[in-house]
Amino acid sequence: MAPQTARKATPVRSPYRFFYWILAAIALVGIAALVFSVVRARTGGSAAMALVKMDSTNLTAVNAKAAPQVLGQASAPVKLVEFADYTCPYCGQWAAQVQPQLIRDYVNTGKLQIVFYDFPLGSEGEHKYSFLAARAARCAAEQGKFWEMHDALFGRQSEWSFVATAPVKQFEEYARGVGVEPTKFNACLESDRYADAVTASHYLGEQLGVNETPTIIINEKRLSNPGLHDYEGLKKTIEDAGAGAAAPAK
Secondary structure, eight states: OOOOOOOOOOOOOOTTHHHHHHHHHHHHHOHHHHOTTTSSOOOOSSOOOSOOOOOOOOHHHHHHHHOOEEESOTTOSEEEEEEEOTTOHHHHHIIIIIHHHHIIIIITTTSEEEEEEEOOOOSSGGGTTHHHHHHHHHHHHTTTOHHHHHHHHHHTHHHHTTOSSOOHHHHHHHHHHTTOOHHHHHHHHTTTTTHHHHHHHHHHHHHTTOOSSSEEEETTEEOSSOSSSOHHHHHHHHHHHHHHHHSOOO
């Protein structure tokens, strides 16, 4: 009997590889050049509360319009991508308990970059204000206060998530508390500015198979357990990803 020849395993393509390639392209070209249409000040007349109509079939264009918020150096060997909803309690736990440790241990040491995308889960029920909250954080980002507003929204989640009417005034109060100039912020929030950006962020998540929050992707690997109760396991994942990124290609 002739000896059998071992078959070479066919490499499995990560569904996130193209997405990460786009992230790298955006870093090279510059966010401002790609999302000029997102930051224009439109006058919608009232606070936009839900997804808008958009062609979601072009992943490159959708990702550019989504304009994620980034924390950490572009040269960091590990990228942690998060899709989150401001009304999601587990996202709130991640923001309060896990992210500060990540910033201390990995972002501040140049080993990790955090890339944050909005994934509002709905426009009614317990998630009915998630879209508005995402816009509020982006309005604060205009004045360099995204992460401060991000923390305020998650930290005070129980105050505004279930109120009877849209918490526009609460968000304006939070913005003042983090040092945002109120007139510009209020005009932004009480319009439809960034409605298209938040919509694009949501559609991008859908195309990547995001169906829950928080969804965490580390160097193309989606975590089955986002590390809410296992920070040591999360650290190992990050360190393994960093070692893999540093290893020379064979």
